[in-house]
Amino acid sequence: MNMVLIGSGNVAHHLGVGWQAGGHRIVQVYSRNADHAKRLADVLHCDATDSLAAISPNADLYLLAITDQTLPELVQQLPISWKGIVVHCSGATTLGILDRWKNYGVIYPPQSLSKDVPTDLSCIPFAIEGNTQAVTDYLIQQMSAIAPLSFEANTTQRLALHLGAVFANNFSNAMYQIAFDILAAQQLSPDLIRPIILETARKVQQHIPADVQTGPARRNDVLTMKKHLDYLKQEPDWQTIYQIISQFIKKSEI
Template sequence: MITVTILGAGNVATHLYKAFTKANNVTVSQWYNRSLKPLNHYKNEVDITDDLNHLKEADVYILAVSDDAVAELSEKLPFENKIVVHTSGSVNVHDLDKKHNRGVFYPLQSFSKTAQLDFANVPICIETVNKPDYHILKALALAIGSPVKKVNSDQRQVLHLAAVFVNNFTNQLYRIGHEITESEGAEFDLLKPLILETAKKIQDLSPYKAQTGPAKRNDKKTLKKHLSILNNQDHKAIYNLLTKSIQKTHNGR
């Protein structure tokens, strides 16, 4: 049995808590947050606290907090030589206070607190300073059904950067698409099968081979017409930037 203490009450912390409570060989011994209000909903399920000095003994302490809070929180923990990990994609493992057995337990996925999530679709990227700790974190990830990948800080940081492009930036493009359809009363929902098919294609094809559209074809009339339809100057700039990027990739332009 692996005992875990979660520190933080955001999206990642909440999803990890729910996953751990369903796992057969994991126990959440305590849940900490500097404010108890977000945790009150769970107070009948798990011991909650807002006092670091009242933290219970655990095998692993997971800091699921904002990137800027990781170093300071790890320094404030009133113990040493315990496995303390953060869940960030961009924070170096050495930003954790060296009094701890430092590690990273990074779930590579987009988290929304109210959305259902199957951890079988959430790769856990693990890094440890001490080699023996890797096996404990791997067992913890496998207990919730996640695929496990051993990565170093540099690899994790570029994965996180790439994730911003394929997730956060893509979602913003969805938002722009939604604004464009709304401008003429068209239904954005009609685009959802296309969104799913685009995501499905890259399961079998590289993004390079999956690329289609007027920019790749260098269809000048269509490109010009699209720009004439766009009234928002930011949308025009994004359209031009991405068009040039696609053309440079596929046509050397």
């Protein structure tokens, strides 16, 4: 396929590199920031533009790899005359936002991607949805060459997948930062809890999280929890988080 990447961020970078390695041709990269567009275009050896009017009208696929917040506005600015498939890669945005075009879909990876971190797309499940079954099947076929774990998922399933990823990744990462800050206040290195972070991640690869839950809330160790809450008095937000999560763990054991 001949492809145009609209956006020059992490997802555009990894999919562009992956598609190109899989034999597809990236013909152009668009970004509002000309330098960003050129930077990715140089990697992919293709044209770059910061003008919507200059986007190639003859691509087989247009990937809208931009933020959820800017997607609705940009969609309304793009020509409806495109014959190729138009796809976005948002987990929380509906498929129907692209209904200005005849063929459209979604390619969503529940994965945190960074340009500077090598990523094996073959290990990432991509949720695929098309406006027709033919488009869905075609997108899965094309994606499977570089990401064999790609699968069909409707808009509601994709939203659930996105929400699950937020809990598993974004929220847990915020908890790691709180833990690091608690240690830093006592001049303790974050390296001291990196092993338990890895161990927890390892366990959930083979077990249901509830089956391997540990800690004072799991044991209903009221005395220890009170000491923790007293320690957190100077950080009311952390204290509230501690209380809510501990209560959830206790209720889950009933």
